[in-house]
Amino acid sequence: MVAVKVCVGSSCHIKGGVQTLKTFRDLIDEYELSGKVDLSADLCLEGCLKAPNVLVDGSVYGGITPDKAEEFFRQRILVRVDDA
Numbered sequence: 001m002v003a004v005k006v007c008v009g010s011s012c013h014i015k016g017g018v019q020t021l022k023t024f025r026d027l028i029d030e031y032e033l034s035g036k037v038d039l040s041a042d043l044c045l046e047g048c049l050k051a052p053n054v055l056v057d058g059s060v061y062g063g064i065t066p067d068k069a070e071e072f073f074r075q076r077i078l079v080r081v082d083d084a
């Protein structure tokens with residue numbers, strides 16, 4: 001199970017965190033990954049200066065704006081599922 005948290009706290013929210021969360025949710029459905037990716041929201045990943053942030057298996061990635069969400073999903077999340 002790949003653990004993914006998308007920050008939707010104020011710093012990340014204003015830069016599209018909620019949209020990224022929706023994009024990830026749609027991609028999990030598209031790739032039929034329910035049960036393989038544990039997606040949730042967080043209110044602060046303590047990296048506000050690099051907002052918007054995403055946490056994948058304990059590593060924080062900054063600057064994941066909605067336009068980068070799909071590519072990030074394929075490069076950092078989908079690959080982990082395939083390796084599991």
Ligand code: FES
Pocket residue numbers: 007008009010011012013043044045046047048051052053
């Ligand atoms: S609000 Fe997102 S890291 Fe702080």
